[in-house]
Amino acid sequence: MAYWLIKSEPDTWSWDEQVKSGTKGTSWTGVRNHAAKLNLMRMKKGDRCFFYHSNEGKEIVGIAEVIKEHYLDPSDKTGKFVAVDVKAKDPLKTPVTLAQVKTEAKLKNMALIKLSRLSVQPVTDAEWMTVCKLGGVKA
DNA sequence: GCCAACGTTGGC
DNA sequence: GCCAACGTTGGC
Numbered sequence: 280m281a282y283w284l285i286k287s288e289p290d291t292w293s294w295d296e297q298v299k300s301g302t303k304g305t306s307w308t309g310v311r312n313h314a315a316k317l318n319l320m321r322m323k324k325g326d327r328c329f330f331y332h333s334n335e336g337k338e339i340v341g342i343a344e345v346i347k348e349h350y351l352d353p354s355d356k357t358g359k360f361v362a363v364d365v366k367a368k369d370p371l372k373t374p375v376t377l378a379q380v381k382t383e384a385k386l387k388n389m390a391l392i393k394l395s396r397l398s399v400q401p402v403t404d405a406e407w408m409t410v411c412k413l414g415g416v417k418a
Numbered sequence: 419g420c421c422a423a424c425g426t427t428g429g430c
Numbered sequence: 431g432c433c434a435a436c437g438t439t440g441g442c
Contacts, residue, residue, distance in 0.1 A: 288428090312437075333428060377429080396427050396436065 282402040283322060284329040284391060285343070285365070294330050294340040297367045304346050304366030308354045315399040319361050320349045328365060329402060329410060331391070338374040339410060343367055372415030385409045 285307060287293065297305065310316055322328075322345045330341040347364035354362075380386045386409055390400035402410075411418040 286428090314437095337429075394436095395429075398427085 281321070281323065281326045282328070282404065282407040283318065283326060283345075284331055284339070284389075284400045284402050286331045286333045286398045286400075289332045289335045294332065294367070294370070297330065297341070297343065297365070298370070300366070302366055304343075304364045306347075306353075306362045306364050308352045308362040310352070310360055310362070310399060311355070312398065314394075314397055316360055318397075318399040318401060319363050321401075322348060322363050324348055327368070327407070329407075330367075336374070337377040339371060339376075339380075339414065340374045341367060341370045342416065369416055371411075373413070375410050375413045379413060380410075383409065383413070 292305075307319070310319060324345055324347065326345040328343045328345065329339045330343050331339050343365040345363055346366050349361040349363050351358060352360045352362040377391070380389055380391055386392075386406055389402070389406055390397060394400060408418050
């Protein structure tokens with residue numbers, strides 16, 4: 280299983296809304312960046328994603344699961360970009376903030392810091408374990 | 419195909 | 431609200 284991190288501005292789509300959408304989940308649309316698109320296309324059903332709030336909060340708040348692999352993003356008129364479906368899985372007991380990620384030696388190479396503008400990022404196994412530990416959930 | 423101009427993202 | 435990083439666009 281692979282691990283990812285997906286970003287959303289809580290004003291647009293928050294973790295709470297993701298939770299409310301329940302087990303049927305929601306489509307993760309609106310990605311308009313080719314690097315992010317490639318990551319979406321690599322996602323497999325059952326993969327886990329950290330759900331990160333950008334701008335407001337700036338913290339990893341929960342874990343989502345991929346429930347449908349990539350398909351054409353219906354919100355993209357050019358037909359170039361793709362979406363996946365995700366559902367909320369577990370909230371973190373303690374959100375892991377960007378500040379924590381920056382100070383934690385094991386996390387300082389995370390794409391979240393290195394590629395701060397990329398909205399869909401890969402997460403390594405080691406990074407996943409570390410964030411889960413900080414967040415008070417089991418990996 | 420290069421590169422300057424411009425727009426967007428996201429942290430501060 | 432500012433600005434750095436970076437992707438995209440368009441003129442040449």
